[in-house]
Amino acid sequence: MPPLSPSSPPSPSVRDSVVAALRAAGCVFAEDEAELILATARTPEELAALVDRRVAGLPLELVVGWAEFRGLRIAVEPGVFVPRRRTEFLVEQALAQVPDASVVVDLCCGSGAVGAALVSALGPVELHAADLDPAAVRCARRNVDGEVHQGDLFTALPDDLRGRVDILAANVPYVPTGEVGLLPAEARDHEPLTALDGGTDGLDVLRRVAAEAPRWLRRGGCVLVETSERQAAAALEAFAASGLTSRLAVSEEQYANVVVGVRE
Structure with a gap:
């Protein structure tokens, strides 16, 4: 042949x-x-x-080496969370909330798909992406036009970002620990546990992001996280407790639930 x-x-x-x-x-x-x-x-x-x-059983995206996300070809590697198409709804909500954003943070960035999509839509911006996982950081550096940092949530970010962020997108893990074993084998066997396991009720990392976000957002800036329908009420409470004006955006077509918090 x-x-x-x-x-x-x-x-x-x-x-x-x-x-x-x-x-x-x-x-x-x-x-x-x-x-x-x-x-x-x-x-x-x-x-x-x-x-x-x-x-x-290797996920198709890892077989071919890339995943499509908002029309972009995002490079992915073994051991890195594969971006989900439903997360495109989070990007859409961010752009609708702050269409003129100039400082963007992609927290828990994984492959950097969210940050790359935001830059593609917004044009030249100051982008910072961060992840705890070295493999994710390496992969994100292939995909984003910006700074990529390694570390635990906000500790990875430069201090001079405090009070300047327009869009803080945080695609946090939100699967309850007891339900990780119920995930499809493609996720359970090939993606890092840190990108999936959100603690006892799935909201441990979300609560940490909600508590810290106001210190990093400018007035009018927003933080966005994806969650499940049954976790939405508790997620909204976490945002409200940190002083953010929050709302839930739902896309039935994409099976997506996004909590948006704005620093007034």
Whole structure:
């Protein structure tokens, strides 16, 4: 079989065999996944290796090395949280709240997808991204046009950001500890626990962000976190307790719940 390349597309029989392998492995969107894998593979040997990885349960985004997020191709690596399409709603809410933002923070940044999307929409801004995980920091530096810091939440950020932040996006972990084991294997087995486990009720990290955010926001600035429907009321209470004017934004289409807190 000749090497796969844009000038030598795979034959229908090769495509059919890839689809069949993915379908047998339980991939619901086998045809779509096959197209992405075929477009990524440069040789028959690489194609076989990519299919084997997907059949073994590696998330598709890690197989091909990227995830789509608000029209951007975000590089992802093994051991790094894969950005979810529902989190695009958080970005939309941030842009609606502060459309002229000039200082942006992407906290718990993972791959840096949220920060990259905000910069893409806003144009040149001062962007700071931060994550506790060294693998996430390394990956985010591939994706964002800004400073990427390693550390625990706000301790990673430069002190001169205090009181200047327009948008503070924090895609915090919010799965209750007791429910992590119920997550799909793709997340449970291939993503860092620190990006998933939010403590007993799932809100430990959210509460820490809510408590500290007012010190970093400028007046009119906002902090945004994603949560679940059943956690929304408690999340709103945490924001209100820190003095933020808060609201819940819901997208039924994207199955997304975002708490927005504004420093008045």
